[in-house]
Amino acid sequence: MVGNGKPHHARAFLDEQKFDFPLLVDPELRAYEAAGLKRGLLSSFNLSSAVKALGTLRNGFRQTSTKGDPWQQGGAFVITPDGKTLYSYVSQVAGDHPDLDQVLQALRKNQGKN
Secondary structure, three states: OEEOOOHHHHHHHHHHHOOOOOOEEOOOOHHHHHOOOOEOHHHHOOHHHHHHHHHHHHOOOOOOOOOOOOOEOOEEEEEOOOOOEEEEEEOOOOOOOOOHHHHHHHHHHHOOOO
16 A cells, blocks of 8 residues: 555554555655546545535544645555556545455455465
8 A cells, every 4th residue: 555645644544544564655646646646626626526525424424634645636556566457446536436345356366376
């Protein structure tokens, strides 16, 4: 996993989420740019992101303080050690997330092949 914050953000995220895997940070956003991930005001604030924000509020989720680059959108990639991309998803706007079942399916597809 690659985040765009600083090392202390990564440690806090791993502690909070109870994940047990490496989390790298890329404050200069080089990996994000190389992956073609979107960044900017219009991908952060628009009608689609407002609708997604309302939906998350209705479901009881609240955003806490911003960590990392607030204008950088994310994505999800499952890449094998030999460089083959098994899954790719580029978030178009804030609140646009991949289907986690598809991410997990791609991870399982490569399990035991290393």
